[in-house]
Amino acid sequence: MTPPQRRRRYPREELQEPPQEGAPERGSPAEGQDNPKDPERLYVLTGGGEGGDRADIDLVTLIVARADVPPPATQPEQSALLRLCKAPLSVAELSAYLNLPFSVVTVLLTELLAAELVQARAPIVRSALPDRSLLEAVMHGLQKL
Numbered sequence: 001m002t003p004p005q006r007r008r009r010y011p012r013e014e015l016q017e018p019p020q021e022g023a024p025e026r027g028s029p030a031e032g033q034d035n036p037k038d039p040e041r042l043y044v045l046t047g048g049g050e051g052g053d054r055a056d057i058d059l060v061t062l063i064v065a066r067a068d069v070p071p072p073a074t075q076p077e078q079s080a081l082l083r084l085c086k087a088p089l090s091v092a093e094l095s096a097y098l099n100l101p102f103s104v105v106t107v108l109l110t111e112l113l114a115a116e117l118v119q120a121r122a123p124i125v126r127s128a129l130p131d132r133s134l135l136e137a138v139m140h141g142l143q144k145l
Contacts, residue, residue, distance in 0.1 A: 060091070060123045063094060077112050
């Protein structure tokens with residue numbers, strides 16, 4: 001029995017031309033295209049690093065949108081945040097869905113919180129829930145009535 005042959009998804013180019021001056025390199029985005037990992041783009045998204053105070057948000061903070069439709073003056077990333085937050089989502093999930101770093105999402109959410117377009121909720125802490133044995137004792141007491 002012979003093993004199956006592996007094929008390349010994208011065949012290699014037989015002849016690779018050297019990059020021309022002024023032309024984008026192969027694999028890098030052309031000028032004018034958005035690259036989510038581009039530091040300059042992230043700097044612009046956060047408002048140029050104005051150094052304002054950030055909201056006290058961690059990875060498990062739940063974010064819920066207060067408005068159904070984003071206002072027309074919001075950035076595209078903020079509009080995407082509002083659309084995603086119709087149901088409560090954690091900041092970590094928002095960061096993953098938008099493919100943006102946590103720090104950038106925090107800055108965007110701080111602006112939305114200041115405009116009262118979203119609401120931040122602390123996650124339910126396990127220790128804040130009543131003890132299971134207490135609930136069972138109450139249930140048994142009610143059954144004896």
